[in-house]
Amino acid sequence: MQSINLDYNATTPLRAEVLEAILPYFQLHFGNPSSVHWAGRQAKHGVEEAREQIAAFLHCRPAEVLFTSGGTESNNLALAGVLNATRRKGNHVITTAIEHSSILEPLEALAKEGATVTTLPVSHEGRVSADDLMAALRPETVLVSISLANHEIGTIQPIAALSRIVREREICFHVDAVQAAGKLPLDVNSLGVDLLSLSAHKISGPKGVGALYVRKGTALAPLLHGGSQEREKRAGTENVAAVVGFGVAATLAAQELEAHAAHCCSLTSMLYEGIVQNVPGTVLNSPPQQRLPNTLNIGFSDATGEGLMMGLDLAGIAVSTGSACAAGSLEPSHVLLALGRNTEEAKSALRFSVGKETTEQEIDRVVEVLPQVVERVRKATMKSEK
Amino acid sequence: MKTTVTPNSELRTPNSPRRVLAALSGGVDSAVAAALLVEAGYEVIAISMLLAGNAEGHDGGCCSIDDFQDARRVAEQLDIPYYVLNLKDAFRNKVIDVFTTEYLRGRTPNPCLLCNRDLKFDLLWQRARELDAHSVATGHYARVSYDETDDRYRLLRAVDQRKDQSYFLFTLSQAQLARTLFPVGHLTKDEVREKARALGLRVAEKPESQDICFVPDGNYARFIEQRLTAAQRVQVAAGEIVDQDGQVLGSHDGVHRFTVGQRRGLGLGGLAEPQYVTTIDAERGRVTVGAKSQLMTRGLTANTVSWVEEMPAQEVNATVKIRYRHPAIPSRIVVQAGGRAEVWFQESYPAVTPGQAAVFYDGERVLGGGWIEKAL
Numbered sequence: 024m025q026s027i028n029l030d031y032n033a034t035t036p037l038r039a040e041v042l043e044a045i046l047p048y049f050q051l052h053f054g055n056p057s058s059v060h061w062a063g064r065q066a067k068h069g070v071e072e073a074r075e076q077i078a079a080f081l082h083c084r085p086a087e088v089l090f091t092s093g094g095t096e097s098n099n100l101a102l103a104g105v106l107n108a109t110r111r112k113g114n115h116v117i118t119t120a121i122e123h124s125s126i127l128e129p130l131e132a133l134a135k136e137g138a139t140v141t142t143l144p145v146s147h148e149g150r151v152s153a154d155d156l157m158a159a160l161r162p163e164t165v166l167v168s169i170s171l172a173n174h175e176i177g178t179i180q181p182i183a184a185l186s187r188i189v190r191e192r193e194i195c196f197h198v199d200a201v202q203a204a205g206k207l208p209l210d211v212n213s214l215g216v217d218l219l220s221l222s223a224h225k226i227s228g229p230k231g232v233g234a235l236y237v238r239k240g241t242a243l244a245p246l247l248h249g250g251s252q253e254r255e256k257r258a259g260t261e262n263v264a265a266v267v268g269f270g271v272a273a274t275l276a277a278q279e280l281e282a283h284a285a286h287c288c289s290l291t292s293m294l295y296e297g298i299v300q301n302v303p304g305t306v307l308n309s310p311p312q313q314r315l316p317n318t319l320n321i322g323f324s325d326a327t328g329e330g331l332m333m334g335l336d337l338a339g340i341a342v343s344t345g346s347a348c349a350a351g352s353l354e355p356s357h358v359l360l361a362l363g364r365n366t367e368e369a370k371s372a373l374r375f376s377v378g379k380e381t382t383e384q385e386i387d388r389v390v391e392v393l394p395q396v397v398e399r400v401r402k403a404t405m406k407s408e409k
Numbered sequence: 410m411k412t413t414v415t416p417n418s419e420l421r422t423p424n425s426p427r428r429v430l431a432a433l434s435g436g437v438d439s440a441v442a443a444a445l446l447v448e449a450g451y452e453v454i455a456i457s458m459l460l461a462g463n464a465e466g467h468d469g470g471c472c473s474i475d476d477f478q479d480a481r482r483v484a485e486q487l488d489i490p491y492y493v494l495n496l497k498d499a500f501r502n503k504v505i506d507v508f509t510t511e512y513l514r515g516r517t518p519n520p521c522l523l524c525n526r527d528l529k530f531d532l533l534w535q536r537a538r539e540l541d542a543h544s545v546a547t548g549h550y551a552r553v554s555y556d557e558t559d560d561r562y563r564l565l566r567a568v569d570q571r572k573d574q575s576y577f578l579f580t581l582s583q584a585q586l587a588r589t590l591f592p593v594g595h596l597t598k599d600e601v602r603e604k605a606r607a608l609g610l611r612v613a614e615k616p617e618s619q620d621i622c623f624v625p626d627g628n629y630a631r632f633i634e635q636r637l638t639a640a641q642r643v644q645v646a647a648g649e650i651v652d653q654d655g656q657v658l659g660s661h662d663g664v665h666r667f668t669v670g671q672r673r674g675l676g677l678g679g680l681a682e683p684q685y686v687t688t689i690d691a692e693r694g695r696v697t698v699g700a701k702s703q704l705m706t707r708g709l710t711a712n713t714v715s716w717v718e719e720m721p722a723q724e725v726n727a728t729v730k731i732r733y734r735h736p737a738i739p740s741r742i743v744v745q746a747g748g749r750a751e752v753w754f755q756e757s758y759p760a761v762t763p764g765q766a767a768v769f770y771d772g773e774r775v776l777g778g779g780w781i782e783k784a785l
Contacts, residue, residue, distance in 0.1 A: 330539040333492055337454070337540060351477055352459040352495035366498075403538030 031378030048264035073270025094201040094222030107244035113163030120361035148310035149178035170199035175358035177318030186215030228272030232265035287317035297390030334396035435476025439548030461623035512665035515689030516764030552594035562586035579778035648694030670760025704759035711779030
């Protein structure tokens with residue numbers, strides 16, 4: 024049975040070029056980059072080259088790139104790092120209701136330690152309004168954190184416009200670009216950000232590595248202590264091989280950005296058309312415009328996302344719904360709830376996300392299988408309402 | 410470590426009459442049940458049900474994160490798909506909230522019965538239909554048999570009398586019984602553990618969960634107190650403990666802390682005879698106690714009675730269990746209108762507890778059962 028992956032927003036397979044670039048750093052150039060001798064130098068070279076590649080990817084200076092263990096750590100570091108460094112100025116943070124949990128949960132923890140957090144609502148398309156942001160600003164606001172593109176529904180925020188509001192007041196502006204990377208162009212100056220989070224495994228790089236862009240002059244308190252790595256902002260021996268892989272992945276992603284976006288766009292349109300023509304009772308949760316080219320979030324009336332996901336999985340098709348909890352079950356997406364959907368609607372959604380390796384044949388197969396799965400789930404749901 | 414059963418990873422075709430949804434709790438019984446099905450050539454899809462919110466690893470409770478890890482490993486060893494279903498909302502509404510309100514009414518609920526009746530089997534059933542599975546299977550110690558002459562399904566006690574869980578399954582309908590498998594019902598617990606060891610399943614030696622799955626530390630009174638709304642808090646206020654004549658003997662901290670037949674925790678010292686709770690009046694916040702003789706009753710009334718076997722026209726002789734761990738006692742069941750019944754014990758019996766279930770047996774067959782309203 025054919026295995027089809029339509030869950031690229033969860034993670035991506037490693038590219039061949041990345042694997043090739045990584046391998047020498049396990050046994051040949053195995054050194055610790057902090058060592059002063061030949062072994063250290065080889066490893067350090069790999070790390071610094073990758074740093075330059077990420078800097079080119081973001082159009083920033085290499086000195087402004089910090090390597091972390093991934094998007095979650097980058098987000099945690101950005102939020103706690105700014106708050107802990109600017110306590111005397113204030114402790115108010117503004118974010119949105121549809122952020123990833125690696126933004127919302129650290130903020131919950133920081134709120135318990137005394138920070139105040141304002142969560143901006145979003146429109147039914149998932150967009151933040153500049154007026155709402157302006158109204159939320161206070162004298163004690165030190166940080167605004169808004170993701171460039173949403174992981175669940177794909178909505179793209181007007182970051183440049185929002186940035187103007189924030190930075191004229193000298194408030195720090197952090198943007199989670201984890202999902203946007205590789206799909207939208209990233210230029211820290213066009214976007215107008217002070218901090219930006221990236222994750223390698225969303226752009227065909229390895230898991231376990233990410234980066235945080237920190238504009239020169241931004242005060243940031245470290246989370247991890249115990250070494251002077253990353254300009255004393257992130258202690259710990261660097262994950263050299265993964266960092267090298269990240270650099271290569273970013274370079275390729277930048278080169279192929281337009282082609283990749285076009286590839287995804289056409290496949291997503293094909294998928295959407297196929298679904299709408301063959302499955303009744305669907306609602307588009309993703310905005311029709313200004314959304315990631317590869318992301319399609321669709322609600323299926325009278326069917327549980329859980330049942331649909333399981334039925335598709337048994338047919339070899341991987342999609343996503345909601346988010347996984349610690350026990351391995353699915354929780355309804357807080358993003359859909361923030362759009363104004365009710366719990367039932369939030370529980371009836373599937374997220375399809377295509378990627379580099381997705382083919383038209385795969386889309387055809389999904390369009391063929393999905394209607395039967397939906398019908399079976401719907402019939403089962405009806406029967407149990409005695 | 411792979412088991413000796415044939416992996417069925419290629420058999421995932423829909424419309425298969427041999428596709429079964431097997432519920433895994435992370436314990437040895439459901440693990441062996443799934444393994445037996447795989448051995449018998451069924452196409453098994455394993456699921457666990459996330460019921461309570463506190464999925465932290467805890468001892469004694471069931472279905473913690475550690476339990477799901479165990480279940481996942483079992484599924485891997487058997488090479489079958491595994492999913493965790495999120496039933497927290499439904500469980501809270503249909504089991505936990507009902508559990509709380511029953512105690513506030515001075516009744517003693519059995520949450521496992523509520524779960525089986527209103528949640529577990531219905532939801533397992535729905536998922537089974539969604540996934541085109543023909544049956545569901547659990548690790549319960551009970552048996553289903555089909556009687557050709559009557560064209561009826563029977564629910565029977567397990568072979569292992571000490572483990573028999575048929576008490577919890579009396580609400581299953583004919584339609585449900587037709588599609589429910591209990592693969593370990595014909596084995597003893599020892600045989601089940603032996604089978605688990607033979608298959609190399611890591612859960613072979615796992616101890617059984619004892620307490621209510623959503624109250625892992627067993628302190629159900631505190632669990633209830635922590636969940637009360639402001640309005641409900643009044644209902645668990647302190648009140649009086651009185652004797653059969655209404656004389657106040659002492660005070661208590663909330664009717665939810667008591668069950669009929671309870672002897673300990675009354676805080677009444679220096680009385681001639683040991684005292685037992687005979688009735689609980691939640692409206693007046695009053696707990697009545699008496700000597701053991703006053704606990705004895707002639708029978709009980711039950712409501713929401715359901716029948717696995719054909720409902721008798723008027724009455725039937727049967728043995729009845731009024732609690733899970735009680736023996737079945739000879740009784741006469743008189744059918745009444747509106748899904749009710751009177752159960753008359755052959756000999757007086759103590760501690761009929763409103764809120765529990767009365768399950769009717771004929772030898773090893775479950776006839777049906779109902780919910781205890783009050784003692785006669």
